[in-house]
């Protein structure tokens with residue numbers, strides 16, 4: 629994992645997301661990289677809103693004079709501000725790259741499909757054995773659902789993902805001569821591959837200036853003012869238009885690492901954020917007070 633210069637990342641991304649994903653389940657054949665989709669974002673917001681509304685404590689808080697801090701910047705950044713914000717992130721994450729382990733475009737594609745609603749760390753634990761057994765679409769197709777499932781059963785939605793990985797291997801053999809296609813449209817036709825997965829493969833494997841928007845990038849873009857939008861597609865469109873071309877490829881990694889380890893969902897760690905000066909979020913989290921030492925009585 630890339631080490632930040634002025635920030636200290638946590639050990640891994642929120643493991644609770646994988647647990648929630650397992651509980652949520654998944655249908656066979658369903659595309660699984662949905663946490664960043666507009667429907668998923670909207671559903672998450674609606675669910676949390678319902679939960680909040682039924683909690684007595686939340687009612688009391690609503691009656692209190694303090695208002696809920698806004699979770700988005702009041703405006704979009706200017707071009708100069710975008711450049712400064714990304715420059716700050718580039719200094720924080722100088723060696724940023726994907727945290728998924730892969731060796732070829734095919735193993736990258738499989739790793740990204742497996743990482744939907746699971747942590748990169750959990751995927752990296754299963755892929756060494758999986759890629760040793762099946763490093764190519766031919767070998768993956770020959771391995772079949774059952775054996776692939778046995779090799780990846782510690783990650784969320786493993787049954788569905790095993791079927792998708794085998795199915796996409798068959799598709800690659802039948803329709804692309806065993807090669808990974810270079811366009812988003814063709815990638816999105818593969819089993820288990822949605823827009824975000826396609827964008828990651830195009831960016832990382834083929835150096836294309838795509839901007840994959842996952843839940844971390846969506847949150848960070850809205851909070852900071854880098855590119856605000858109500859849906860993943862809206863944010864992606866804005867970021868594509870606003871991020872300077874030479875910065876697009878690397879910004880994918882800067883934004884994911886920043887959102888995952890610093891600009892966290894529940895409480896952004898603004899006090900140690902390298903982009904604190906250039907971020908437009910009005911309610912930055914201050915440095916936590918040190919806890920008072922316990923006094924033995």
Ligand code: SF4
Pocket residue numbers: 851852890891892896897898899901902903904907908909912913
């Ligand atoms: S200052 Fe805070 S809200 Fe802004 S990017 Fe940094 S962590 Fe996120």
